[in-house]
Amino acid sequence: MKNRHLTWLALVLALMMVLVACGDSTDDTTAGTDAPDVTTAPDATTAPDDTSAPDDTSAPDDTAPSTDTTAAPAAPFRIAIVAPSASNDLAFTQSIVDAVNVIKSEMGNVEVAVTDGTFIVEDAAAAIRGYASEGYDLVIAHGSQYGGSLQEIAPDFPDVSFAWGTAADTFGLDNVYSYEAASDEGGYVMGVMAAALSETGTIGIVGPIEVGDAKLYVDGFAAGAMAQDPGAKVNINYTGSFSDVALASEAAQAHAAAGADVMSGTAQMVVGAVGVADEVGALWFGTQANQTSLASDIVVASQVYHWEVILREIIANLNSGTMGGEIYTINLANGGEVIEFNPDYSLPDEVRQLADATIAGIIDGSISTGQ
Amino acid sequence: MSQFFTQAVLIAAVASGIRLAVPLLLASLGETFGQRSGVLNLGVDGIMLLGAFGGYYTVLKTDNVWLGLAMGVGVGIILGLVSAVISVTLKAEQGISGIGIYLFGLGMSDLLFQKLVGTPLPVSSFPKLDIPGLSDIPILGAMLFRHSIIVYVAFGLVPISMYIINRTTFGMNIRAVGENPEAADSLGVSVVRIRYLTVTIGGMMAGIAGAALAIDLGIFQQNLTNAQGFIAIALVYFGAWRPAGVMAGSLLYGFVNSVVLQFKTLGIIPRSWSDIAAMAPAIITILALVLVARRFRQPAALTKPFTRGT
Numbered sequence: 215m216k217n218r219h220l221t222w223l224a225l226v227l228a229l230m231m232v233l234v235a236c237g238d239s240t241d242d243t244t245a246g247t248d249a250p251d252v253t254t255a256p257d258a259t260t261a262p263d264d265t266s267a268p269d270d271t272s273a274p275d276d277t278a279p280s281t282d283t284t285a286a287p288a289a290p291f292r293i294a295i296v297a298p299s300a301s302n303d304l305a306f307t308q309s310i311v312d313a314v315n316v317i318k319s320e321m322g323n324v325e326v327a328v329t330d331g332t333f334i335v336e337d338a339a340a341a342i343r344g345y346a347s348e349g350y351d352l353v354i355a356h357g358s359q360y361g362g363s364l365q366e367i368a369p370d371f372p373d374v375s376f377a378w379g380t381a382a383d384t385f386g387l388d389n390v391y392s393y394e395a396a397s398d399e400g401g402y403v404m405g406v407m408a409a410a411l412s413e414t415g416t417i418g419i420v421g422p423i424e425v426g427d428a429k430l431y432v433d434g435f436a437a438g439a440m441a442q443d444p445g446a447k448v449n450i451n452y453t454g455s456f457s458d459v460a461l462a463s464e465a466a467q468a469h470a471a472a473g474a475d476v477m478s479g480t481a482q483m484v485v486g487a488v489g490v491a492d493e494v495g496a497l498w499f500g501t502q503a504n505q506t507s508l509a510s511d512i513v514v515a516s517q518v519y520h521w522e523v524i525l526r527e528i529i530a531n532l533n534s535g536t537m538g539g540e541i542y543t544i545n546l547a548n549g550g551e552v553i554e555f556n557p558d559y560s561l562p563d564e565v566r567q568l569a570d571a572t573i574a575g576i577i578d579g580s581i582s583t584g585q
Numbered sequence: 586m587s588q589f590f591t592q593a594v595l596i597a598a599v600a601s602g603i604r605l606a607v608p609l610l611l612a613s614l615g616e617t618f619g620q621r622s623g624v625l626n627l628g629v630d631g632i633m634l635l636g637a638f639g640g641y642y643t644v645l646k647t648d649n650v651w652l653g654l655a656m657g658v659g660v661g662i663i664l665g666l667v668s669a670v671i672s673v674t675l676k677a678e679q680g681i682s683g684i685g686i687y688l689f690g691l692g693m694s695d696l697l698f699q700k701l702v703g704t705p706l707p708v709s710s711f712p713k714l715d716i717p718g719l720s721d722i723p724i725l726g727a728m729l730f731r732h733s734i735i736v737y738v739a740f741g742l743v744p745i746s747m748y749i750i751n752r753t754t755f756g757m758n759i760r761a762v763g764e765n766p767e768a769a770d771s772l773g774v775s776v777v778r779i780r781y782l783t784v785t786i787g788g789m790m791a792g793i794a795g796a797a798l799a800i801d802l803g804i805f806q807q808n809l810t811n812a813q814g815f816i817a818i819a820l821v822y823f824g825a826w827r828p829a830g831v832m833a834g835s836l837l838y839g840f841v842n843s844v845v846l847q848f849k850t851l852g853i854i855p856r857s858w859s860d861i862a863a864m865a866p867a868i869i870t871i872l873a874l875v876l877v878a879r880r881f882r883q884p885a886a887l888t889k890p891f892t893r894g895t
Contacts (some may be wrong), residue, residue, distance in 0.1 A: 300695065300807040302704040331695055331807050418850070424859055454863020458811040460608070463802055464601045464843060467851040471597030482806065485705050489803045492707070508707060508804075533797045 235325045263418055290325040293317070293528070294339070294345035297356040298333045299457065303482040305502040310356045313521035317529070320522075331456060332357075339363035346371040352532065354378070358426045364390065375537045377528055379521075382541050389537040393524050396545035397427040397480075397501060398434025398585040400517030403546075403553055403572045404499040405438025407514060408476040409446045410565045411497055416447045418469025418496075419488045420479030422456040428480045430585055431501050431517075437584045449474060459486035466490035488513070492529070506556045515555045515569070523550040547577045592724060598847045599728040599840070601680020604728045606832075606839030607739045608633070608798040608810070612817035613824065613831040614746050615661075620821050621750060622783040623763040623886035624672050627683025630814025631690020632664045632788050634796035638694040640796025641805035642701060644708040650800050653708075654735075657796025658789055664690070665788015669781045676890035687814070695807045702805070710803045711735045735797045742790075746805050746828040759783055763884035766891040776891045791817075816867075823874030825881035841866040 246379020292312055297307040307330055318324040325346065332338035338360050338450060345353045346367060355364050355378045365385045368376050368554035372389055379393035407415050417439050421432045436448045450471055453461045462479065463486030469477055470490065477491045478499040485508060491498045492509040500506070500516030531540065555561060575581030588594065612629050617625050634655040644653035655711075664686065671682040711733035720730040750756040751771040758779050766776045791814065798813070799805050816838065824830030845862050848854040854862045 300699065302699065303806065304705060308704075323660065424856065449850050450856060451846060451850070451857065452859040453846070454860055454862075455811065457806075457808055459802055459804065459806055459809055460605065460798060460811070460813075461842065461846070464605060465846050465850070467597060467601055468843075468846045471847075472592050472850055485804045485806055486802050489707060491709075507704060 215340055243466075255506065259296050269409075286579045288323055291321060291509060292325045292327075292350040292352070294327045294334055294341075294348075294350040294353045295329070295356060296338050296345070296354065296360065297328070297330045298338070298359070299331060299482040301328055301330045303503075304500075304505050304508065305482040305483065307356065307482070308503045309519035310354060310521050313519070313525055314354070316520075316522040317525050320526075321529075329381045335359055335363060339367065342376075343367050346374045347374075350374060352528065355379075360564050361385075369398045372537075375528075375532055377525075383541075384539055384541060389538050391528050391531075391538045391540050391542065392543075393521065393542040393544070395427045395430070395519055396543055397431035397517065397551070398437070398583040399546045399576050400551045400553060401431040401434030401478075402438035402441075402576065402581070402583040403569055404478060404501070404515065404517060405435040405440075406442045406572045407438075407561075407565055407569050408435070408478065408497070408499055409442035410568055411514065411562075412443070412446065412476045413473045414473045415443065415445060416449065416469075416473040416475065418466065418472065418474030418477045419448065419450045420465045420469070420477065420484055421450065421452040422481035422483060423454060424452050431480045434583045435499075442568075445491075447473075453483065455483060457515040459483050462486040463490050466496075467494075470494040470496060504554050506554075506558070510556060510558045512559070513556045514559050514561060515553055518552050518554050519544060520550050520552055523548055546573055589847060589853060594726045594847055594851070596603050596724060598796075600688070600732070601843035601846065602836065602840035603729070603732065603736060604801070604839070605842050606835040607736055607801070608794045608813055609820060609838060610832055611742070611745045611794035611797060612791045612814055612834040613835060614742055614818040614828055615787040615794070616818055616821045617746065617787075617824075617826055617828060617831055618750070618759065618783040619780075619787035620791075620887055621763045621826055621884055622759045622780050623766060623884055623889060623891070624669075624780050624784050624787075625679045625683065625818075625846075625888045626686070626784060627670050627680055627815075627818065628664070628668055628686025628690065629683075629787070629791045629817055630810055630812055631687035631694075632661055632668075632791035633798070633810045633814045634690040634694040634808070635664060636660045636792030636795030637799035637809050638697055638795075638805055639792070641708060641799040642697070644800055645702065645706060648709055650711050652711055653800050654793065654796050655890075657792040657794075659792070660791015661789040661795075662785055663788075664792065665785035668788055669784040671776055672890070673780045673784065676892070679888050691808060694809075698805060698807065703829055705804050705806055707803050708800070710801055711797075722868050733801055735801060739797070740832070743828050743832045750828065755779075757781075760884075763886055766886050766889075770891070770893060776893075780891075819871070820874070821881070823871065823877070825877065826884060827881075830874075830877065833877075834870060837873055838866050838870045841869045 287492040299307045301311045301558050314326055342355055353376050364378050368387050368390050375389050375503050377391040381392045384390045384392050419432050422428050439446050439448050451465045453465050462483040466487035467490055476497045479487045480501045488498050488508040492512050498513045504516045504518050506513045639656040639660040640653040643656040671677045674677050714734045716730040720726040758774045762776050762779045770776050820834040822833050824834040845865050
């Protein structure tokens with residue numbers, strides 16, 4: 215009798231694990247199908263022609279058998295993504311998923327696999343190793359916290375190319391690319407606009423942990439705000455977590471209590487802060503992905519990452535036999551960072567012109583973000 | 586430092602601390618029932634996550650926060666029953682089975698969110714309720730009596746829980762089963778029935794806690810609870826298995842968090858100390874409550890499966 219109970223328990227737990235595993239990996243990605251409204255990219259940038267995410271339903275069906283009986287179908291280019299948060303987080307993970315979807319729509323014969331939500335590094339390491347074992351052409355480890363794991367895994371798979379970000383370190387390995395975002399550039403532009411729009415002169419920024427592109431964005435934002443209005447008060451609050459939505463929400467409440475009427479923040483937990491900004495009537499500036507859908511009345515603009523700019527180069531290198539060893543940066547000049555304005559927000563013309571001039575200045579080098 | 590002692594900031598800090606305490610309080614009150622009867626449920630966070638998604642999705646589809654809360658109740662009851670089957674009937678090792686429930690809740694809530702919703706969409710939050718008369722008291726009114734309804738519900742459940750555990754036959758049976766199930770059984774108390782009820786109550790409260798969190802934030806995201814369920818379990822230990830104790834622990838955790846946030850916002854804590862400051866709520870709460878909890882002992886039968894005749 216006891217053994218039968220244990221058998222049932224084992225079956226229940228096994229079923230649970232299967233169900234959980236079902237949520238881990240997908241052959242296709244749907245994040246980004248709620249594409250932001252196409253917005254006007256600044257003239258000075260070389261923004262991609264199409265900034266909206268592709269409709270996955272229009273993507274070629276890679277798994278369909280070829281009707282061409284005279285030749286075997288070409289093997290698809292296989293890309294795997296391992297990322298710490300949800301594919302549709304309107305932030306860090308969505309930015310890379312959207313970019314790979316763009317690549318897929320451009321190349322056609324691409325197979326994409328995603329393991330998201332691997333905020334536990336050991337889980338991510340297992341996924342990275344798993345994809346490498348399966349012979350994926352490019353395994354993207356989208357998280358600076360995955361660096362240590364990648365350093366151990368990549369040498370075991372010399373025929374697999376890895377891309378890792380955000381970081382500027384390939385560990386001296388020939389099959390590792392690294393990529394980073396000059397998020398201080400977009401942050402600076404946002405800061406300039408924020409100071410121009412603030413009536414109280416107090417601006418609040420919610421950050422996760424003071425590292426990587428989050429720190430760059432926050433510092434750039436603060437520098438831009440102070441450049442526009444040296445008398446502005448820029449309050450910065452790092453919650454200590456990339457995922458604590460409730461804490462980000464309360465951090466925004468703290469900014470509101472301190473008088474902030476314009477706010478910004480970076481990382482996936484800011485969805486909580488945007489809600490508070492909407493509630494108290496503060497303006498919001500987004501980053502990493504277009505956050506207009508969270509509160510279309512108050513989101514002024516978002517700095518959107520377009521990693522496809524560097525993914526194209528990585529894939530071109532792979533096709534020419536270079537497996538890694540390069541470090542890439544997206545920025546305003548190469549179109550990897552684009553300021554997308556919310557068409558539903560009536561941005562005063564002078565502020566828009568100020569933003570465009572700031573973008574142009576950063577691109578031509580006449581404006582420094584100080585980072 | 587003087588910036589902190591302004592009326593606006595003090596009000597914001599106290600109100601924030603109370604809001605942060607609510608999910609912890611709801612979950613830890615429910616877990617108190619289970620642990621007092623001898624059952625440890627480590628799956629609280631998983632139940633909270635599924636309650637959070639259930640509540641959020643219901644509000645997204647119906648725009649009715651009460652239906653969302655009811656969904657949290659339903660999800661919590663179902664998962665509470667599952668937990669009870671595993672730990673009481675199947676007598677599984679409670680720590681391991683709880684982790685299974687947690688992982689199930691973590692993965693399933695994310696899977697359902699990805700498949701049914703996709704990109705996070707804001708939903709309605711609980712309505713605010715200014716308590717007539719009390720909300721007009723200078724300073725205190727804004728701190729304590731201008732919250733969303735779920736806040737009053739959560740704190741209102743504390744005296745109710747105290748009454749049930751300490752003043753009712755059901756509560757006496759819970760305590761007896763948690764201390765000496767064999768003796769309770771010999772006196773005709775159904776240990777299995779009591780434990781089923783308490784674990785189901787715990788599941789229901791965890792479901793409510795998750796739904797309350799998601800609806801009050803007006804959003805759902807993967808791993809929304811950010812391990813609050815595990816903090817709630819710890820608060821039961823450190824709150825000495827008493828509703829008033831877990832309320833004190835929840836409030837302490839919430840207040841330390843809110844004060845740290847205000848200090849960082851105002852620049853009182855240097856940015857270079859942000860990471861250390863982020864650990865302060867957990868460290869201070871644990872230290873404070875360890876000092877209190879040392880005077881109490883856990884239910885004697887906690888985590889021990891009951892088999893009649895052993």
